Structures are given as structure tokens and as C-alpha cells.
Amino acid sequence: MIESRIESWQKQCMQAAATLVYESSVEIGRQIGVKLPPEPFSAKQQKKCRFDGGINADGTKGHHLPLQPAIQDKHVLHEIEIAEKEMRPPKASYDVPLTHSSHSSMPTYRLLQSFGADTFRDAKLRPPHALPFDEKTQSFLNFDGNQSTMTEIKEDAKRWQQAFAKDAFTMHVLNHDHACTKTCNRNKGQSKAKKTKEKTTQKNNQLKNLAPADMVLTM
Secondary structure, three states, rough: OOHHHHHHHHHHHHHHOOOOOOOOOOOOHHOOOOOOOOOEHHHHHHHOOOOOOOOOOOEEEEOEEEEEEOOOOOHHHHHHHHHOOOOOOEEEEEEEEOOOHHHHHOOHHHHHHHOOOOOOHHHHHHOOOOOOOOOOOOOOOOOOOOOOOOHHHHHHHHHHHHHHHHHHHHHHHHHHHHOOOOOOOHHHHHHHHHHHHHHHHHHHHHHHHHOOOOOOOOO
């Protein structure tokens, strides 16, 4: 009895996680029919994962994944725009205030007031719903106070899909894109191994200079 309940609970958890956790930032858009731009893919990432179309060890041709430009957050783009107007170099991203950042902005498409709005940017200025959407009413009130039609509800759902897919794509890319910078653990390990190899090579060269010509010393 207990085993079957645990197994059922594990299965339900896996099913729930599958709807919340994605390795691909475009998966949500694919599921709800929203076309999104390709995920960013740098030359360094292409080289690391060997998706450069080169020849594999077994002689077969590897997969080629084309490069895609990185996506800048809104606060960084705002700083670049201001810097161009002030004719100065833009500040580093970690020195720029997060005022316009996606991480510090409330997505207005999730607000109740955004129903029927042409653009979700102005949703905060709209009044809240006077009618809840449930089995009894099956409707919302529009901005003009009139009861919404099913056509208007479907149009709003399409706008919500677009906003949700783009928001999920942006947040996934900004938070989960692995740039493999100097602070990456892989680079730290490679850097340590490289330094050890350089020291060993240097020590071998020093010993070779001290040893007879017919002796070969290796470490």
C-alpha cells in the first residue's frame, strides 16, 4: 500500500516537473504555437560542444549548429542608448541600475487589469475586472464597462500567449545561458591543469640543461 502511494506520488511529481522545467527556452512557444527567435549560441559554446560541423573521431561529420547573437536585457539596452546620446562608452552591465531589467519588472500581462489591452505596457492604468470569469458569468467587463464577448476573450488569450512565451524565453535565456566565463568551474579546472603542465614542462627543461646530452629526463 505504502509503496504504491509513493510510486504514484513520484509519478505525479515527475509529470508536474515536466510542465515547469525546460532545458529549451523555445519549448513553451512550441507547445502553445508561438514562434520565437533562436536561442543565443556563441562561437565559444559551439566549440565547447563540438557543434561546429567538424569531423568526429570516428570519421563522421559532426552536427553544425549555426551561431546566434546574444540577447541583451532591457536595462543594458537602455544604457547603450543613453551612452550613444551622451557620446560616451556604455557602462559595464553590473554597473547599470536594474530599473529596466526584466528581473525587476512586473510582467503586466499577468495582471487582471490587462484584459482587453492592446499593449500590456499600459495595463496598470486600467481598472480591475468587475466580473470574475467563472462558470456562472463566463465573461469579463471591458474597459468601457460592457460585457466581453467570446471573440474578445479568445483574442485576449492569443495576446496572453504571445506575452507569456516571449517572457519565458527572455527569462530562460538571461538566467540559464551558460557563457563559460573565467568564473566557470570548468575553466578553473582547466586553468589549474594548464599551470601544472607548464610548471612540469619548465622543470623538465631545467633538468635537461643540467643533465648530460645522452640523458632524457621526464617528469
